[in-house]
Amino acid sequence: MLSTDTDILAAAESWRHDGRAVALATVIETWGSAPRPVGSHLVVDAEGNFLGSVSGGCVEGAVITEAITVIEDGAPRVLEFGVADETAWQAGLSCGGRIRVFVERVD
Amino acid sequence: MRADLLAGLNAERAARRAAILVTDIADGAQRLVREAEIAADPLAAVLGRHLAAGKSGLVEADGRTLFLTVQVPPVRLVVVGAVHISQALAPMAAGLDLALTVIDPRTAFATPERFPGVELVAEWPDAALGGRVPPLDRYCALAALTHDPKIDDPALEAALAAECFYVGALGSRKTHAARVARLAEAGFSPEQIGRIRAPIGLAIGAVSPAEIALSVLAEIVATLRRAPRPEVA
Structure with missing residues (x-):
């Protein structure tokens, strides 16, 4: 079963090797009761297939949408999610925590 | 991320570095x-701290915000001796996320009934290590608990040669003095032999097998988290 963050990096390499366009999302900062620790990874391809998690399900949809944009334009970006940002991102952490996620394309 | 950096990171993990x-x-x-x-890197101090803690995180350096993805091999604990202390130690090691292997060639000791759910290898340590058990490395801790030099010594020699971050041996000071003489005879330097923790475990006045197991695990955690990493050869 692919579950650990290191498996996710191996999957990212394998997907890229297979010729798929790939983006990697990484939790870089958390405040409060964030569901996934700093360093957690999510790998996404251009079709929206993904593996891993950055929040245990709360904001994955938004991260995947942004990741597909990153795959298209190649510009890395930092996303922030939390209760306070609901209006900005239309996704939030019901647990009340906040997280920042770095999304980059694997070139 | 460049694909070559990703491949490099994955290769280091596969090699347990x-x-x-x-x-x-x-x-x-x-x-x-x-x-x-790391030692020669401009960010050596902060990289070293993050490595010792095994934690990824953000740092500020030269006015830039950097994220450190820290990848540290999972720590393995190899215990030589399927003894009473090891039985008490096994569930505690699992709670600490230490991947435990118990080696003991004495089949009366190394039974699944005595060690339910534990990776148990009923072979001599020198046959088991590099055979059924992956070779020791710097992210391994080895605790020799049999009291029997025929079983403990080959394991201790392998652990010193592999530069395990923790090497501990059960036995009195007198027993250890004899052990030091044997290892010196076998060609190990005083510095190498000096890395063996003996008497094993933090000095907490442990009496029962479970208390001794606790003192050994506490010493392993202290060595892993507090001490600077040994220089890479």
Whole structure:
């Protein structure tokens, strides 16, 4: 079963090797009761297939949408999610925590 | 992320070597710092701290915000001796996320009934290590608990040669003095032999097998988290 963050990096390499366009999302900062620790990874391809998690399900949809944009334009970006940002991102952490996620394309 | 950096990070993990990926989150610029390269790196101090803690995280350096993806091999604990202390130690090691292997060639001791759910190898340590048990490395702790030099010594020799981050041996000071003489005779340097923790375990006045197991595990955690990493050869 692919579950650990290191498996996710191996999957990212394998997907890229297979010729798929790939983006990697990484939790870089958390405040409060964030569901996934700093360093957690999510790998996404251009079709929206993904593996891993950055929040245990709360904001994955938004991260995947942004990741597909990153795959298209190649510009890395930092996303922030939390209760306070609901209006900005239309996704939030019901647990009340906040997280920042770095999304980059694997070139 | 460049595909070659990702491949490099994955290769280091497969080889059970630590590595840190340094990412400038403003522009995505990245570099991979392998364990052997950390000491000479401009960020050596902060990289060393993150490596010792085994934690990824953000750092500020020269006005830039960097994310450190810290990759440290999972720590393995090899215990030689399927003895009473080891039975008490096994569930505690699981709680600490230490991957435990117990080796003891004495089949009366090394039984699944005595060690339910534990990876147990009923072979001599020198046959088991590098055979059914992966070779020892710097991210391994070895505790020799049989009291029997025929079983403990080959394991201790393998642990010193592999530069295990923790090497401990059960036995009195008198027993250890005899052990030191044997290891010196076998060609180990005083510095190498001096790395053996004996008497084993933190001095907490442990009496029962469970208390001794606790003192051994506490000493392993202290060595892993507090001490600076040994220089990479």
